[in-house]
Amino acid sequence: MDNKFTPTEFISVVNQTLDYAYGNVLIEGEVSSFKINQGKWVFFDLKDEESSVSCFMTLYQMRMPLEDGMKVVVRGTPKVTKWGKFSFTVQTVTPVGEGSLKKAYELLKKKLTEEGLFAPEKKRRLPEDLTKIGVISSTQAAGYADFIKIINARWGGLDVQVAHTQVQGLDAPDQMIRALKYFNERSEAQLIVMIRGGGSADDLACFNDEALVRAIAASKIPVATGIGHEIDESLADLAADIRASTPSNLAEMITPDKKTMISTVQEMVVKVGKVVSQKIDEQITRNQDEIDRITREIKLKIDKVLSDILQKQKILDALNPEATLKRGYSIVSGKISPGNVVKITTFDKIIKAKVEEVDERKNS
């Protein structure tokens, strides 16, 4: 006998079969008839040139703004409602293609900017004396290898904990959110860094996930990002406290360069040596100046004494009778009266002479 179902039983069996066959299926298509009911239920159709699938999800699950015309990939489960209508229950939705990604990015950027999530005044500075870092990245990613290589070359003494997560794809945002939660609740990290090397717009789309961007903005520990290349800008970058253009650039931003530091220390010592040498030279100059000054003073005093002596010598010379004799005069000694013998002293002779006559001389 053929199986017979009630409508409820039949729908239940169909749903079980659908769940078994297509429990976790991806569909890519264009959004149309997008609407939000009662502020929490999201309805839209996913269509291509020929067909259309009705989709349903909660607003909470919608991690990026949607609009009609956007191309998306949805993950979910097909289902028949109790009214017999076929519907696709969406768990995740991700824009695909450059146009849709750009549109979703701009819509979410506008919304979060208006909420103040990217406000410059909310940005925290790089912690001083940084020793503990939490890294969120895929350990297989080239960007991660670059980051580790550069921090090891530039600095030491860091305690780096790495949370290995996906950094692209549908599961990446939730994994990175869990890693953020881990570091905030169970680590002593002073800074959380999120890194990923370059990739296509699709690859980097996970960094524009609304829940992830909000988790970054809400992190108690400052967050720094180094995602993609110089030209890439993600909403995760805008929400982060510190943003670098690449993982390598981030490594350079958060670590001092020990080679530069060694050069600086060596220069300090060389400069100090020059200061000491200069001060010694200055002291020698000062000492020499003092010696010169004292020498001049002594010389002046000696000159003065010599001058005094010379002057006195001249006086003495002038008073010396020998000098008078030398000029031709003579000294007559003895009683000057006729018949007496007197002594006449000249410069080179002593003469005894008898006085013959003495006349008074009138002085003119």
Add this chain to the structure above:
Amino acid sequence: MSEKTLNQKMEDLNRQVEWFYSDDFKLEDAISKYEETTKLANDIEKDLNELKNKIEILKEKFDK
């Protein structure tokens, strides 16, 4: 007394270097101070060359 950290040594070095530019400078103390400064600078250079980072990949799974 425990070994000083690199930052503490850098602070010491800066303090020692400042002395040479300050009014406290005395030529008679300069040679011994200069020797101390050179020794500290060499010590810092050695520390910098020997410092290594500790990289730990967490065992925690974040996929669920």
